[in-house]
Amino acid sequence: MNSTTIMMMITIMLTNIIMMLNIILSKKTITDREKSSPFECGFDPKSSSRMPFSLKFFLIAAIFLIFDIEIALLLPMMPTMMMTKMYYWMETTTIFILILIMGLYHEWNQGALNWAK
Incomplete structure (x- = not known):
């Protein structure tokens, strides 16, 4: 070997x-009381440790991530402008931005962007 x-x-x-x-x-x-209880500055918690999660906050965070990724997809479009024909580049960019605007309008229309109701 x-x-x-x-x-x-x-x-x-x-x-x-x-x-x-x-x-x-x-x-x-496995059943250690101190390790399974939530840590709150060394004191026992006064209320429930499982607070209800705000679904609105999660939705806003998901929308932020989606649009953040889309901006990251938009950034490489500028250097490729010099390498392709202007008509094709403009058509592709316009379609992509229109899809983004339609998605934003849909989220706005559904009320996902209204934080306080």
Whole structure:
């Protein structure tokens, strides 16, 4: 056998042995009260630790990510303008921006951008 193969096998075996020893010797308690309770400056929480999540906030964050990615797709359009014919570049850019504007209008029309109702 090759010496590299032997060293690789020894390394894998040694790593597996160390991981198994760690699992066997670690002092884990699954039902530890302090670890399963939420940390609030060292005090027990006065109210429920599971606050309801605002779906509006999630929707605004998702819309932000979508439009952020679309802006990242718009940035490479400027350097490609010199490499292609102007008519094709203008047509592609116009269609892409129109799709973005239609998506923004749809979100606005559905009321997703109205934070306070």
